[in-house]
Each structure stands twice: as structure tokens, then as C-alpha cells.
């Protein structure tokens with residue numbers, strides 16, 4: 001696995017890069033519609049909490065072109081779309097649990113008609129008071145769980161210095177460019193094929209089967225690519241698929257359901273907002289010795305994947321730091337918000353903010369430089385390297401990414417220049433912030449860490465590659481294709497990429513937790529390797545040598561003596577003539593994982609991905625506005641499978657994280673109606689928000705110690721956390737330790753005024 005690589009490891013462009021640019025890449029809505037396709041539109045709840053007294057379809061049915069109005073009573077199977085456990089409805093039966101919740105569906109000849117008719121359906125609703133904040137929330141959806149080490153109370157009591165704090169961070173809308181969409185095509189004998197923009201085709205299959213009362217084998221789900229997902233199509237895509245399938249079943253015709261942006265934003269889950277409270281004890285040097293903390297997530301109205309998010313938040317609450325005595329509690333509460341869901345980082349980013357707040361307070365209280373305090377508390381080195389739940393961190397990598405990010409940014413020089421700038425500018429202030437992350441790789445639910453692949457070699461030497469992973473723009477398909485091309489030593493162009501299909505590779509996990517290339521890369525490797533061994537056997541018999549002596553190189557297959565050579569295609573053809581199978585499945589399960597959620601102990605992660613960032617900001621103390629002037633990022637990708645793709649992931653994740661912590665604010669009115677339903681009111685970063693100096697690079701020469709495919713590391717989510725450097729820089733500029741996020745101009749202005757009052 002440490003041998004030199006030719007195809008894996010090279011900076012190939014995304015397989016669809018040119019097609020994305022020319023518009024040739026087909027997203028679901030670009031596919032030719034089967035004749036007779038109908039279009040559906042959701043009927044959604046107008047209140048955050050209430051009783052659905054009556055649904056009158058008459059005004060909709062009276063409109064020309066309307067074919068059906070469907071609601072809970074029309075569901076032939078179970079009205080249940082829960083991804084884990086049971087008890088989350090597709091359509092409201094009696095109690096409305098959040099604004100924008102699906103109540104039913106209108107099916108019509110055109111999408112415009114369906115949308116107009118859905119708005120015309122009369123809902124009689126008895127509004128009830130909603131629970132909209134964590135202050136009012138009483139009921140736990142999951143947890144609270146407690147991570148313990150040593151005796152936190154005693155350690156706090158004997159600490160030389162103590163501090164306490166509390167802060168909040170908001171949720172985040174995924175804002176994938178392609179919204180939620182599914183096309184359901186009814187087949188013979190009740191069968192259903194669903195084209196779905198989904199990270200989790202298998203869950204789509206299961207939920208459609210549950211809602212329609214079918215066997216899994218009667219439902220197949222396919223996805224060639226998504227126009228972005230970011231966790232938002234892990235569970236939410238399944239109920240959209242189920243709604244489309246229900247309409248197809250009821251009408252006997254293909255039905256497409258594409259949510260308008262406003263409906264999408266109101267009806268689908270978001271990142272979990274979190275609230276934090278903590279007390280810490282530390283030495284005069286700033287070494288933190290005791291920590292008691294409570295993290296509470298707003299789970300929204302139902303469980304969805306909040307259990308996993310809480311698990312990741314609690315396992316990342318200490319991030320890359322070591323504290324001897326601690327007690328950290330985390331759980332998710334029920335509110336009348338849309339059920340919050342997976343979003344890049346999956347609770348990890350929220351967990352990792354805790355220690356940043358603690359470090360800022362400790363630095364301030366001890367009067368020491370924050371980077372010195374940070375380094376003093378890193379896990380490893382003189383400090384323990386084990387996480388409180390029992391897993392080893394790599395202290396030398398933590399220190400390396402930190403040192404390299406500081407060096408790249410010219411930290412010491414910037415500090416001096418910023419001090420000079422701030423001394424001479426009355427209203428503008430600059431600030432500098434750093435952040436270091438250790439992100440655990442693997443699904444928090446051990447059994448999800450498995451994957452399958454199916455590889456066919458055709459008799460001309462071209463290859464078809466199918467695996468259980470989905471493509472959402474992150475470059476998974478090209479990375480896995482590179483693995484297969486590496487095994488066969490054939491040009492990447494010879495690998496045909498199959499859409500993800502539940503009929504081709506079954507019982508898959510979602511493409512999530514950044515594990516796509518780790519899991520599917522190994523599964524595809526196993527499949528390709530099995531075929532290669534068979535082909536080598538045939539070649540050996542032709543060449544009169546041993547199979548180990550057969551070499552695959554540059555599209556050729558070579559024997560030990562100079563004149564023994566075949567093209568890869570010629571050998572494939574020969575295998576076929578000799579009736580040797582050229583197809584294989586591959587399977588991979590991540591080894592040595594175990595997790596006890598009640599005890600918060602075990603080995604939930606195969607390894608950690610490390611990263612560090614430095615950001616510089618300038619703020620306007622009169623308006624609360626800010627700009628990020630520079631960002632220097634160093635991310636550990638192990639031995640990268642594709643440095644071009646990985647750099648894109650690092651840059652994109654950082655900017656997305658920056659949006660979460662700065663400009664992206666979800667705003668509900670006093671009745672719990674989400675009012676930020678589009679780009680005019682919900683501000684994601686634009687191209688002009690990218691820092692003018694933006695240097696993202698991959699940490700060099702660090703093959704993964706864990707036995708991952710070609711010693712690579714996952715990259716999809718970890719760099720999102722690095723955006724916390726911007727949050728830290730904003731605190732530095734404003735001169736405060738507490739700063740709630742997102743750091744809107746209002747919040748920043750408030751912080752500047754607090755700091756000014758103290759000065």
C-alpha cells in the first residue's frame with residue numbers, strides 16, 4: 001500500500017468538470033421525462049404548531065389539469081419516514097409540528113398547475129403555541145449523554161484560576177444549488193423505479209417501500225449525481241422520493257416532484273443550532289485542568305439523525321485538546337422547528353467550538369497569548385494523547401498543522417502589523433485568529449461503516465464501475481475510478497462510471513461522514529483486484545510464467561521476458577474465450593470499531609483528519625460589518641487520492657463554514673414561521689466573500705497510519721471546521737471573548753460596544 005502510484009494520487013480533474021461547465025451534465029431535472037409524466041407539489045403547514053382540522057381539496061380539484069390531491073389517508077403502507085426508529089410522518093395526520101411541514105400533495109399535468117393548486121387547497125388549522133427556543137424546550141429528543149474523565153468537580157475546586165462562559169451558534173441551510181427532487185416511474189406489478197437526488201439511495205428504497213407497503217426488491221432507486229447535498233440529502237431526500245412514489249402509485253403515471261426553493265427551505269431540515277455553558281479551571285500559565293460543560297442542540301420536531309449529531313458533538317467537544325478532569329454533557333431537545341439533520345461536519349463543528357470559547361477566556365484571564373495557551377493544551381507531547389472516550393490522537397500532527405498554518409500566515413509579523421494598524425485607525429480594527437481541528441473519520445454508528453462495489457471488465461478492455469457511493473460534486477466518482485484504474489493500470493478514460501443504483505450495489509450506507517472514498521475506494525479495490533488476479537492467471541498460462549510475474553503497465557499486460565505482451569483489452573478478450581469471469585463484487589467493512597453511546601466510550605473512529613487555519617479580518621466598529629482579508633489553511637489528507645479534488649474540498653468547506661459562522665442567519669418570526677426562505681434574505685457567501693489572500697494546501701508527506709485505501713484520508717467535512725479561525729479573528733478584532741454566531745453586523749456591533757464600554 002506504500003508503493004508508488006501512477007493514477008491514484010494524481011490531480012485529475014473531476015470526471016464531469018467539463019460537462020458541468022458546458023451544461024452537458026444531466027441533473028435529474030435535465031433528464032428526458034417519460035411520456036405521461038405528471039408533476040407534484042407539496043401542500044405545507046402554514047403554522048409552526050397546531051391541529052389540522054380539515055383539508056378541503058375541492059378548490060384544487062376544480063382547476064383544469066389537476067389529477068389528484070393526496071394526503072395521509074391515501075398512504076397504502078405506513079405514514080412513517082423516520083430514518084432511524086419509527087414515528088416521523090410523511091404527511092400530517094392531526095398535529096402540525098413545524099412551519100412548512102408536508103400535509104399532502106397535489107398532482108397535475110404541469111408543475112405550474114400543481115403549485116397553484118397546492119396553494120388553493122383549503123386547510124382548516126387550529127393554531128397552538130409553539131416551542132421555538134431552547135429556553136422553552138423541555139423534552140429531550142435524545143440524550144443527554146455525559147462524557148466523563150477523572151473528577152471534574154474536585155479539579156475545578158482546587159484550580160488556581162477559574163472562568164465560566166456561555167454562547168450560542170445558529171443553524172445553517174444547506175442551499176444546495178439543485179433542490180430536492182425525485183422522479184418516480186411505476187413499473188409492472190406495483191414495482192417502482194425512483195430517480196432521486198439522494199445521498200442515500202438505500203434509505204430511499206426502504207422508505208418508499210415502507211410508505212407504499214412493498215418489498216425492498218420492488219423498489220429501486222438511482223442517482224447519477226446531485227447538484228450539491230452537504231448532508232441535506234441524507235434523510236430528507238427519502239421522504240421527497242416517497243411523496244413522488246405515492247403520487248405515481250396513486251395515478252399509475254410517472255410523477256416528478258421538485259420542491260421550489262422556498263418550500264425546500266421551509267420543509268427540509270438544517271444544521272443543528274447549539275447552546276453552550278461551561279466552567280473551567282486552569283493554571284496561571286493557561287493549562288486547563290478542569291472542565292464542566294453542557295451542550296444543548298435544537299433537534300427540531302423529530303429525531304431524524306439527532307442521535308448521531310449529538311454523538312459527534314460530544315466526541316468533538318474537546319477537539320484536539322487534553323483536559324485531565326472533565327464532565328461534558330450533550331443532548332438534543334424537541335422544538336417546533338423543522339427537524340434538524342445532517343450538515344457537513346454533523347455536530348463536529350458545533351462540538352469543536354466549545355474549546356475555542358474556553359481558550360479565549362483562559363488567554364484573557366491569564367494575560368497570555370492565545371496561541372501559546374492553545375499549544376500548551378494540545379493533546380499529545382507532554383499531555384495525554386487519549387480522548388476522554390478512549391481513542392488516541394496524534395499529537396505530532398496536531399502540532400505540525402498548527403505550526404505550519406502559523407508559519408504560512410506569517411503570524412508574528414501579522415500580529416505586529418495589525419497592532420500598528422489598530423493603533424492608527426479610529427473605526428476600522430483588524431484581528432487575527434487561528435484554529436486547529438482533529439476530526440474523527442467513520443460513521444458514529446459502527447455498522448454503517450461498510451460498502452460494496454461491482455466491477456465489470458468488457459472484452460475490449462473497458463471497465464464499468466459501480467459502487468454504493470453517490471456523487472454530489474465532491475469528486476467521489478473520479479477518486480474511486482482512480483483506484484480501479486490503478487489496479488488495472490489502464491487509462492482513466494477506460495473506466496465507465498455507473499449511476500448509483502440499489503439494484504446494482506445493494507444495502508448501502510449513505511455517502512456521508514466523509515467516508516465515501518475510504519469505504520467505496522476499498523470496496524472497488526477488492527472487486528478490481530479479484531478480476532486482476534483471474535486475468536493474471538490467464539496471462540501466466542499464456543506466457544508460461546507464474547501469475548506473480550505478470551505485470552500490468554500502461555494499458556498493457558507483460559510477462560517476464562521482453563516479447564511477452566498483450567493489451568489489457570486483448571487479455572480481457574482471451575479471458576472471455578477461456579470462459580473466465582470478468583465481473584466481481586467487492587466489499588469492505590472498516591475494522592476495529594466499537595462504540596457505547598450510553599457510556600460515551602469506545603473506538604468510534606478509524607482515524608482522525610487534522611487541519612489548521614489562520615484568518616485575518618477587518619471590522620467596521622461603526623456598522624458591525626466585516627471582511628475576511630486572508631486565510632491560510634493546512635489540511636492533512638494522508639496520501640491524497642487526488643490533490644486537485646482535495647484542494648477544492650478544503651476551499652469549499654472553509655467558505656461554507658465561514659458562511660455558517662458569519663452571514664448565514666435563519667430567522668423565524670414570533671409564530672415560528674421561517675422568514676429566510678431564499679437568497680434575498682438568507683446570505684450564503686458569494687465569490688466576493690472569498691478572502692483576497694486564500695492559500696489552502698495539503699499537509700505534505702503524511703501517509704495515513706491507518707490502513708486506508710492507498711493511505712489516503714477523508715477530506716469532505718474536516719476543513720469546514722477551519723472556518724472557526726474567522727470566528728476567532730472576529731473576537732480578536734472586536735476585543736471580546738464571547739461572540740455568538742452567526743456574527744451578523746448586529747452581533748458584531750454589540751460586541752464592539754461591549755468591548756468599548758470595558759476599555
Ligand code: MTE
Pocket residue numbers: 228229230231343344345472473474475476511512513514515516517649652714715716717
Ligand atoms: N462537496 C460538494 N461539492 N458537494 C457536497 O454536497 N458534501 C459534503 C462533502 N463535500 C458535499 C461536498 C459532505 S456533508 C460530505 S459527508 C462529503 O462530501 C461526502 O462525500 P465523501 O464521503 O465522498 O467525501
Ligand code: HPA
Pocket residue numbers: 234305308312342346442443444445448510512513514
Ligand atoms: N455522519 C453523517 N451521517 C451519519 C453519521 C455521521 O457520523 N452517522 C450516521 N449518519
Ligand code: MOS
Pocket residue numbers: 199230231232234342343344345346511512513514717
Ligand atoms: Mo455529510 S453531513 O456526513 O452528509
